[in-house]
Amino acid sequence: MLFCQIKTNVINMKILVVGEKKKNVFAYVKALREKGAEAKYLRILKFVLVSKHNKSFIKTTIGLIDKYDAIFIQSRTSLGPFIEPMLEQIEEKKIYSNCKIGSYYNSLNEPLQNVTLTTNGISCPNSIITGNEKNIEKIIERLNFPILAKSIKGKEIQQSMIVNTPSELNVFIKSMKHEMDGYLFKEFIKGRIISCLVIGNKVFAIEQTKENNDSQKINLMKGKTYRVRDDEKEIVISAANAIGYDIAQVDIINKKVISVSPIIPLQEFNKICSENIEKYVADFLIEKVKLQGEKKSYKDDLKKIRKAFSKTLFGRLFSKKKKTVIE
Amino acid sequence: MSSKKIKIEKKFALKEKMSIVIIGSKKFKQSTVNAMISEAQEVFDKAMFVTIDKIQIITTEKGLTLKYKDQNLLTDYDVIYPRFSSNDFLLGEAILKAIETSKAYNPLNLKSFQITNHKYYTSQKLSKEGVPGILSTLLISPKYIDLVIKEIGYPIVMKLISGFAGKGVVLVKDKGQMNSLLDTVHLFEECICMQKFVKSKNPGTDVRCYVTGDEVTGIMRIAKKGDWRSNLSRGGSAKIIEMTQEIKKIALTSAKILNMDICAIDLMDNNGKYVVIEVNFMPGPFKKYIGNLMIKKWIKFLYKKGIENKKKIK
Secondary structure, eight states: OOSSOOTTSGGGOEEEEEESOHHHHHHHHHHHHHTTOEEEEEEGGGEEEEEETTEEEEEETTEESTTOSEEEEEOOGGGHHHHHHHHHHHHHTTOEESBOTTHHHHHHOHHHHHHHHHHTTOOOOOEEEESOOTTHHHHGGGSOSSEEEEEEETTEEEEEEEEOSHHHHHHHHHTOSSOOSEEEEEEOOOSOOEEEEEETTEEEEEEESSOOSSOOOOOGGGEEEEOOOHHHHHHHHHHHHHHTBSEEEEEEETTEEEEEESOOOHHHHHHHHTSOHHHHHHHHHHHHHHHHHHHHHHHHHHHHHHHHHHTSHHHHHHOSSOOOOOO | OOHHHHHHHHHHHHOOOOEEEEEEOSSOOHHHHHHHHHHHHHHOSEEEEEEGGGOEEEEETTEEEEEETTEEHHHHOSEEEEEOOGGGHHHHHHHHHHHTTSOSBOSOOHHHHHHHTOHHHHHHHHHHTTOOBOOEEEESOGGGHHHHHHHHOSSEEEEETTOOTTTTEEEEOSHHHHHHHHHHHHHHOSOEEEEEOOOBSSTTEEEEEEEETTEEEEEEEEOOTTOSOOOGGGTOEEEEEOOOHHHHHHHHHHHHHTTOSEEEEEEEEETTEEEEEEEESSOOOOHHHHTTHHHHHHHHHHHHHHHHHHHHHO
16 A cells, blocks of 8 residues: 555456457457456467576567556467466466466366366256277166267367167277377256356356257357346356356356356457447456455555665664565 | 284274375386286285276266276275376366365376476576576577577577487577577477587486485496486486485475475586486386386385374364
C-alpha cells in the first residue's frame, strides 16, 4: 500500500492474449481494451522458452513477457509439451493465467483426463483403459454396450468407433493395421450433450437438440441455449478446476463429464446464448489481476521496508548478511 | 533352544509381510527383469512383475481400480515400482495418476515422469533451482530460429523432446545444416529442443549417477569410437568411479527437485565443471558392467521405504 502500485486500477493492467489465429481471439483483446486494460495479442508460434543457469525466461518477437499481469491462453492441446514448461515460468513470475500447471497434459491425454476426473470425485462414463487387446471380450464384461472404443498409438488417439456388440468390437480391434499401444473403452451414453462454457463461477450452456445416437460429435450451431441446474453447474466447474482450468468448455451428458477443453468456441456460444462471452472473459481476467495484485502488495511492501531498513545504521548493525534486491 | 536361535525366530515373527509389484514396459529386457524379481523374492514375501499393457485402469462411479488378473494393484501391494519409458507415455501417465491414490510406497510420480520425458522441461526445472545445466531452448516454429541462435550460437544440439538412448539427437554445426534439418525435424515433432553443445574435457564420456534415496553410485560411460554420444546402447562401455562431492551434490539435489527416490542423473564435464545433461526415469542397471549392484540397491531401498511407509499408515 505504501510503496507499490497495486493493480486495482484497470488502466495499469497489461494483459497478453495468446492464440494461434488472430481472428479467433482478437475479440478478447478488444473487450479488454474497452474496459481500459492494455491488451495485446501474440501468436504462440512467436514464443521461445529459454533456460539458463539459475534463470529461465520466455522470449517473444515483442520482447520478454515479464511486464504482463495476466496471460490468457487459447491454444490447442497438442501444443501441451510447449505450453506446460511455459505455464511453469508464468506461474513463477506470478503472472495470472487461465491454465494451471498440468492442465494441458491432462487435456492432451484422454486416459489421464479420465483418471484425473475420477480421482477428483467427478462422475464420468464407466471406462476401461488397457494396453492389450487379448481377451478383450472378458475385459469389457464390466461395461455395458454400446461402447465408445478408441485406439491409442504413441501419444495420440488413432481411431474411435461406437460398437454395439462384442463381435463389432472384435471387428474394430482387428481393423487396426498396426500394433496399438493401448485402448480406451467408454460406456456410450445416449442423450443430449450439454456443452458448458465455464468462466470462473459463471456457466453458459448449449444443449444439442437431438440425441446422440451414433456419434459424440457436437455441432454447437445446431444447439439451443440451456439453463444449467445447480448440480450441473457444480459438476462442470469442478471438472474444469480438476483438470486445471479457470476457463474451459466442459461437455456433459446425463450429468457425466465426457470432455474438458481449454478452447472456447466463442462465435458459437455468442450466437446461441445471445451473449458477449468475450466481455465476461475480460471481466474475469481483470478481477483475477486485481486479486493477485492485492495479494502481492503486502509482500512487496515488506520487501521494500526491509530494503530501506538495511540501508540505515541500525539495519547495517543488525542485519546478518546482505541480501540482493528482488527485481 | 540357544539364545541366537530365539533372536532369529523373534526377528522373523516381527518381520512385516511385504509385497512389491514392478510395472514394466511392454518391451522389456528379460535378463534385467529376471534379476529384479530374483532379488525381490529374497527380500519381499511377494514379488511380481507385470508389463504396463496387461494392466487395466477401470474408472466407475465407485472409483478407480488398477486391475491385473484378479488383483487390484492399488490395494494389494505395499510397494509399486513403475519402470516404463516414454514409449508408454499415454498409459504411463494414467497409471501414475492412479497410483497417487494408493497407500503403497512409490519412489516416482506423475510429475517427475512428465518432466524427465521432456528434455527442455528437465533443464528448465533444474536450472531454476541452481543446478548447473546446459543452456536450452524450446520452440514451435522454425521461422523464429533466430531467437534461439541469438541465445545459443553454433554448434547446437537439436533434440526430439522425448528421445532416449541417444536417439533423436543431432549435432548442428552451422546455419546451412540447420536450415535443412529444421524442416525435417518439424515434420515429426511440433516442439524442438535446442541446446548448446557442451565442450567436454573428455569428449565422448559422461558420468551416470544412480540415485537411490540418499545414496549415489557413479558410473563413467565412454562412447564407442567415432560417436559423440556415450549411451551404452550405441556401443559404449562403463566402469564404476569414485565421485567428487560436487557430483554427488548435483545428483542428489536434482533427484530431490524432481521428487524422485530412484533415478539416474547423467552429467558431463564442461570445462572443469559438471553439468546435468539428462535425468532418467527408468535407468538401465548396466548389468554387463556392474552386475546386479544397482538392482540389489534398488530392491533393498524399496523394501526399507515400503516398511517405513506401512508403519506410517498404521
